[in-house]
Amino acid sequence: KAGVTQTPRYLIKTRGQQVTLSCSPISGHRSVSWYQQTPGQGLQFLFEYFSETQRNKGNFPGRFSGRQFSNSRSEMNVSTLELGDSALYLCASSLRDRSLWGEAFFGQGTRLTVV
Amino acid sequence: SQQGEEDPQALSIQEGENATMNCSYKTSINNLQWYRQNSGRGLVHLILIRSNEREKHSGRLRVTLDTSKKSSSLLITASRAADTASYFCATDTGVRAAGNKLTFGGGTRVLVKP
Numbered sequence: 001k002a003g004v005t006q007t008p009r010y011l012i013k014t015r016g017q018q019v020t021l022s023c024s025p026i027s028g029h030r031s032v033s034w035y036q037q038t039p040g041q042g043l044q045f046l047f048e049y050f051s052e053t054q055r056n057k058g059n060f061p062g063r064f065s066g067r068q069f070s071n072s073r074s075e076m077n078v079s080t081l082e083l084g085d086s087a088l089y090l091c092a093s094s095l096r097d098r099s100l101w102g103e104a105f106f107g108q109g110t111r112l113t114v115v
Numbered sequence: 116s117q118q119g120e121e122d123p124q125a126l127s128i129q130e131g132e133n134a135t136m137n138c139s140y141k142t143s144i145n146n147l148q149w150y151r152q153n154s155g156r157g158l159v160h161l162i163l164i165r166s167n168e169r170e171k172h173s174g175r176l177r178v179t180l181d182t183s184k185k186s187s188s189l190l191i192t193a194s195r196a197a198d199t200a201s202y203f204c205a206t207d208t209g210v211r212a213a214g215n216k217l218t219f220g221g222g223t224r225v226l227v228k229p
Contacts, residue, residue, distance in 0.1 A: 004157075031215045037155075043203065043219035056216050088155055094215050103148055103160040104217060111155075 002026065004093050004107035012113045018079040021110045025072050025093030032074040033104065034066060037088040046089075049074055081114045088112075121204060121220040129228050134191040136223040138204030139184075146207050147180055147187050148217070151200045158203065161189075194227045201225070 005024040013019050025032050034046040045058040049068035066076040072093075078085055088111050092104035122137045140147070146165045150158040164171045164180045164187065171178045177190040191198055201224050205217040 033215050033217070035217075035219075042221050043205075045216050045218065048215045050215070058216075090157060092158075092215075092217075096215060103163050104158075104215065105160065106150075106157040108157040109155075 004091055004105050006089075006091050006107035006110050008110060009108065010111045010113075012115060013081050014115055015081055015083060017081050018077060019081060019112060020075055020077045021089055021091075021112075023074045023076075023091030023093075023107060025074070025091075026095075026105055029093035029095050029105070030072055031094040031096055032068055032072060033092045033094070034074070034076050035090040035092065036060075037090060037109075038086075043090070046076065078112075083114050086112060086114045121202075121223045123223060124221065125224045125226070127226045127228065128194055130194060130196055132194055134194050134198070134225050134227070136189050136202055136225070138187045138189070138220050140187075140204075140206050140218075140220075141185065142206075144182075144206045147178075148205045148207065149176075149178060149187075149189050150203045150205060150219075152203065152222075153200045161202075191225075194225075196227050196229045199225060199227045 007022045031050045033048040035043050037043045047057045047066050048055050052068045063079045068074045088109045090109045091107045094104045120139050128134050146163050148163045149161040152158045162173045162176055162178050164178050175192045180187045201222045203222045204220045
């Protein structure tokens, strides 16, 4: 089974621009979560989607948004980039039903640098 | 905000020694998970322990959970250079309406010297 695939792996953007990151979950996984990792704040939850619905959102400004498509692939968008948005963005997929709490499978991440 | 706090922040040991790291959390959980991350890459799931379990083993890994103290420990026995990585605990409060959401600790950086 292919793992979680994130594209692109590296990005360099200029302040004020916007960026879109993509995540393809493991086949059959309907839950996709996004996390931001920085040296100062560590790993922070951004949002989670399940069957195209956002079920939970972390404490991030509205510049951070996401969506999930019918094939479970997900994208996140960051508009009006700021220097502080430089981070490793990680996507995770999970196979969960209502009674089974399982592990998350992470992609290799997208390293975003804002200059 | 971070649910878990990990201790120590960094650990340096010789190959063959055991490595122990601890995680404390604040709220009730359904499960606690440990992940490994190599050099800023993706996280790899190591082990999951449910709130009604006290100890779990997987290969050279041993995890304990004390829900009364809201703490967990990860022991890596007979460490190898390849175990050099950052280790994170993550808690899942498991509220269905809240969906999948892991809250991570700050991590322990482990260096295993050959």
